[in-house]
Amino acid sequence: MQDQQENIQASEQSASLLEHAGQTEEEKLATRVAELRRQIEEANYQYHTLDNPTLTDAEYDQLMIELQRIEAEHPELQTPESPTQRVGATALQDVQQHRHPVPMLSLANARSEKELYDWYRRAQNILPNATFTYVCELKIDGLAMALTYDQGKLVTGASRGDGMVGEDWTANIRTIRAIPQRLNENAPIPERVEVRGEIYMSTQSFEKLNEQMSDTKLFANPRNAAAGSLRQKDSRVTGSRNLDFFGYQVGYVNGMRINSHWESLQLIKEWGFPLNPHVQMAHSLEEVMAFCNKWEHERFNLPYEIDGVVIKINDLAHQEELGVVARDPRWAIAFKYPPIQVATRLLDIQVNIGRTGSVNPWASLEPINIRGVTVSRAALHNEEDIQRKDLRIGDWVLVQRAGEVIPQVVKPVMEKRTGTEEVYHLPEQCPRCGTPIVRIPDQAMAYCPNTQCPARNFEGIIHFVSKGAMDIDSIGEKTCGQLMDAGYIQSVSDFYRMTHDDLLELEGIKEKSANNMLTAIEASKQRSLSRLLFGLNIRYVGEKTAQILANEFGNIDALLTATEAQINAVAGIGPKIGHSVAQWFQQDENRALIERLRGFGLNMIEERQHSDGPLSGQTFLLTGRLENMTRSAAETAIKALGGTIATGVSKSLSHLIAGEDAGSKLEKAQKAKVPVHDEQWLIDLLAAHQKSEQTI
Ligand SMILES: NC(=O)c1ccc[n+]([C@@H]2O[C@H](COP(=O)([O-])OP(=O)(O)OC[C@H]3O[C@@H](n4cnc5c(N)ncnc54)[C@H](O)[C@@H]3O)[C@@H](O)[C@H]2O)c1
Numbered sequence: 132m133q134d135q136q137e138n139i140q141a142s143e144q145s146a147s148l149l150e151h152a153g154q155t156e157e158e159k160l161a162t163r164v165a166e167l168r169r170q171i172e173e174a175n176y177q178y179h180t181l182d183n184p185t186l187t188d189a190e191y192d193q194l195m196i197e198l199q200r201i202e203a204e205h206p207e208l209q210t211p212e213s214p215t216q217r218v219g220a221t222a223l224q225d226v227q228q229h230r231h232p233v234p235m236l237s238l239a240n241a242r243s244e245k246e247l248y249d250w251y252r253r254a255q256n257i258l259p260n261a262t263f264t265y266v267c268e269l270k271i272d273g274l275a276m277a278l279t280y281d282q283g284k285l286v287t288g289a290s291r292g293d294g295m296v297g298e299d300w301t302a303n304i305r306t307i308r309a310i311p312q313r314l315n316e317n318a319p320i321p322e323r324v325e326v327r328g329e330i331y332m333s334t335q336s337f338e339k340l341n342e343q344m345s346d347t348k349l350f351a352n353p354r355n356a357a358a359g360s361l362r363q364k365d366s367r368v369t370g371s372r373n374l375d376f377f378g379y380q381v382g383y384v385n386g387m388r389i390n391s392h393w394e395s396l397q398l399i400k401e402w403g404f405p406l407n408p409h410v411q412m413a414h415s416l417e418e419v420m421a422f423c424n425k426w427e428h429e430r431f432n433l434p435y436e437i438d439g440v441v442i443k444i445n446d447l448a449h450q451e452e453l454g455v456v457a458r459d460p461r462w463a464i465a466f467k468y469p470p471i472q473v474a475t476r477l478l479d480i481q482v483n484i485g486r487t488g489s490v491n492p493w494a495s496l497e498p499i500n501i502r503g504v505t506v507s508r509a510a511l512h513n514e515e516d517i518q519r520k521d522l523r524i525g526d527w528v529l530v531q532r533a534g535e536v537i538p539q540v541v542k543p544v545m546e547k548r549t550g551t552e553e554v555y556h557l558p559e560q561c562p563r564c565g566t567p568i569v570r571i572p573d574q575a576m577a578y579c580p581n582t583q584c585p586a587r588n589f590e591g592i593i594h595f596v597s598k599g600a601m602d603i604d605s606i607g608e609k610t611c612g613q614l615m616d617a618g619y620i621q622s623v624s625d626f627y628r629m630t631h632d633d634l635l636e637l638e639g640i641k642e643k644s645a646n647n648m649l650t651a652i653e654a655s656k657q658r659s660l661s662r663l664l665f666g667l668n669i670r671y672v673g674e675k676t677a678q679i680l681a682n683e684f685g686n687i688d689a690l691l692t693a694t695e696a697q698i699n700a701v702a703g704i705g706p707k708i709g710h711s712v713a714q715w716f717q718q719d720e721n722r723a724l725i726e727r728l729r730g731f732g733l734n735m736i737e738e739r740q741h742s743d744g745p746l747s748g749q750t751f752l753l754t755g756r757l758e759n760m761t762r763s764a765a766e767t768a769i770k771a772l773g774g775t776i777a778t779g780v781s782k783s784l785s786h787l788i789a790g791e792d793a794g795s796k797l798e799k800a801q802k803a804k805v806p807v808h809d810e811q812w813l814i815d816l817l818a819a820h821q822k823s824e825q826t827i
């Protein structure tokens with residue numbers, strides 16, 4: 132939660148604090164547009180790529196509405212790259228990609244009856260003679276999937292990604308029971324069909340899952356939980372998460388004719404997919420509105436979350452004629468419900484210290500049930516925000532969560548004030564180490580400046596091992612705490628000093644888990660530079676910024692010698708981030724940390740991705756000892772040509788490279804009939820492509 136706040140603040144402020152003075156109206160508008168685009172892109176990435184939203188949906192929608200409005204009024208500011216023209220966010224880099232034969236689009240929103248009628252009028256203007264019928268569906272809050280079946284057999288399952296290219300999660304999809312591996316043979320089987328639908332998690336499974344997660348890793352809502360559970364390296368994890376599915380669309384079909392959307396839904400059901408039982412035909416907009424109104428109240432009785440209703444024009448010929456505008460089909464619209472607000476008591480305001488020292492206030496609330504989820508805490512961004520909303524301890528406050536993130540305190544209920552409520556001030560000293568809190572003029576954030584602050588240190592160390600950073604997955608929050616208490620870990624570099632015996636001294640750690648931990652620590656040495664940078668707890672350096680820096684500088688030495696001006700010159704890095712990064716790399720203790728990590732053999736270069744290289748689409752796995760190069764050098768070369776390194780042997784593996792003394796992987800590959808090659812084959816392959824790359 133703390134990191135997220137630091138990220139949002141960084142991206143918001145870096146743009147907004149640029150001097151506005153002396154700008155013309157046009158320049159101001161262009162600055163605002165750039166700022167909105169940057170904020171939306173960051174939010175998209177956090178939400179779609181990392182399943183870790185930093186804004187509420189309402190906040191996000193506000194930004195989008197403002198951007199759409201400005202672009203509509205000032206066509207000269209429109210660009211094809213604007214987030215108003217694009218769907219979602221780019222696919223994760225280390226996952227195999229899937230190019231969608233038919234783009235997976237977004238949906239335009241209507242938030243009122245009037246907007247629904249506006250949508251209808253636009254469609255009717257294009258097809259003045261058409262009489263529309265509609266299909267009304269619940270808008271399930273999960274993530275969209277495209278499932279491809281060849282001759283009735285499931286061959287790929289891919290996420291939406293940026294609409295053009297998604298992530299291939301086939302192995303994980305196969306663990307979801309609701310998704311058939313084969314289409315029902317009693318139904319007509321087309322040559323090839325892509326069925327689309329929503330993977331979701333029921334409210335009950337979501338709550339159960341969060342009970343098992345540690346406090347810092349809670350999923351914000353069932354949508355994030357579903358996305359996070361699907362996007363796992365280990366299919367067994369996905370299989371254990373009780374994911375569910377509703378089919379709602381045929382993406383495309385070969386060798387079969389379908390005339391209406393309703394017909395597609397019936398086929399989807401016959402093929403063996405769950406079809407939402409509440410889909411309904413409507414013959415007029417009044418009927419559509421009645422469906423929307425009905426579910427606005429009844430949705431709370433559903434065992435899963437919905438955030439609206441999707442209305443689709445039924446006739447596929449009409450759909451085709453209406454086509455697409457920007458990223459939304461004209462033949463469909465999402466009617467979205469407003470967020471639910473509930474009143475409860477603000478019992479207290481407390482603060483957390485984040486990994487970079489930020490002081491993050493949060494509200495302790497009288498527990499209250501909002502849409503089936505018990506809420507007892509909510510984020511409060513900073514002191515200024517608390518004062519702006521005039522929140523006082525003891526107040527009745529409105530709290531909201533609506534398909535969204537961490538619950539938000541919206542405002543106090545003034546009518547219920549008695550006069551005994553207390554105005555809140557941030558503590559003057561860090562509650563953990565007593566160091567006076569520092570406030571940076573003009574900025575809302577406050578910090579504990581003590582780099583040895585135990586609260587800061589603890590958060591920083593947990594962050595270092597976390598998934599987006601060094602991903603030392605067998606070491607969780609609890610072990611980090613034990614290791615720190617026992618004095619083994621004071622700095623993140625201490626992980627690389629840990630021995631088997633050290634670990635066995637900790638309570639509850641046995642031979643096997645000690646081995647797992649050491650293996651995970653060892654493996655983390657190969658993480659990319661961007662992950663390392665993200666893991667180092669540099670203020671304002673979130674995952675995206677780390678990626679930008681790593682791509683730009685390529686290796687740590689270039690960063691160690693870069694001036695603040697050079698860092699600021701990088702596209703996507705604002706002056707505030709630039710200053711923070713430059714300062715961090717100037718500090719002796721941080722430079723010493725880098726040298727310690729280097730001494731332990733950590734990777735400090737970024738392998739630039741070539742997703743369109745000559746080996747793209749091919750997966751490789753190396754096993755055994757190579758004679759002429761190290762395994763990591765070979766992997767780097769493969770990746771540089773666009774190839775992907777697989778994590779294990781599966782039928783879909785393109786090549787196994789077996790060196791000396793290859794063991795079980797070789798056997799497995801032979802069994803799975805995966806092509807096996809020797810080192811010389813790889814050397815020849817690399818040489819051939821490297822040569823042709825150079826001549827291009
Ligand atoms: N909080 C954030 O930071 C943040 C960031 C990005 C997006 N968002 C949220 O996501 C929305 C935009 O995302 P989007 O482009 O995915 O649009 P969307 O979620 O509003 O609509 C499109 C999606 O609806 C889903 N869907 C569910 N049931 C469906 C059905 N029956 N038929 C068709 N589709 C169905 C599909 O997954 C489809 O991809 C925003 O309005 C915002 O609420 C939030």
Ligand SMILES: [Zn+2]
Binds near residue numbers: 565
């Ligand atoms: Zn402190």
